[in-house]
């Protein structure tokens with residue numbers, strides 16, 4: 255089974271999870287990325303079960319709306335029962351690195367108002383310690399070099415993320431991304447807090463404060479449900 259087939263499998267399982275665990279006519283949170291895209295396509299088949307969604311990116315909002323699924327402004331929603339999203343890495347405690355799709359600021363906001371974070375991933379995303387995947391940090395453009403210097407002082411190697419055409423990637427929040435290579439994140443929550451208070455940092459891609467509550471992990475022999 256290739257990685258895309260695993261993602262398909264976990265997307266289906268996540269819809270099953272929503273149907274079994276979320277009462278009818280609720281608003282649910284939807285993440286961003288290739289796994290989340292497949293989840294959206296599966297969700298569309300049972301869209302009458304939900305009242306609508308909150309979206310973690312413009313990309314996700316457009317895909318949801320293309321299926322006729324209502325998207326609410328996060329400002330108008332107090333809480334959601336579940337937030338379903340992928341991850342770039344997930345450790346044995348449910349801490350994650352996210353932001354490979356440059357959407358982690360809105361993802362963290364959506365996760366913060368969710369009763370339950372349901373992480374959907376294939377088994378290649380499971381790691382013992384976070385950090386092999388470069389840590390995305392969304393920064394206010396003016397602060398980029400100052401933040402990069404602080405990352406170097408911590409032993410990381412920050413790379414300014416570019417688009418395929420060589421232009422700087424601009425996020426949904428009009429900010430830049432630094433991908434910090436070479437970190438070995440043994441204390442995810444402490445590092446998330448430490449980096450979050452650096453002036454100019456909008457959002458760090460460590461999800462420890464908003465770690466996964468449940469992970470649906472697709473492997474060749476099926477989808478494993480992990481409760482943290």
Ligand SMILES: O=C(CO)[C@H](O)[C@H](O)COP(=O)(O)O
Nearest residue numbers: 287288289340353354355357
């Ligand atoms: O954090 C994310 C986007 O900002 C994604 O959830 C993460 O990059 C995983 O993506 P994919 O499902 O494409 O592997």
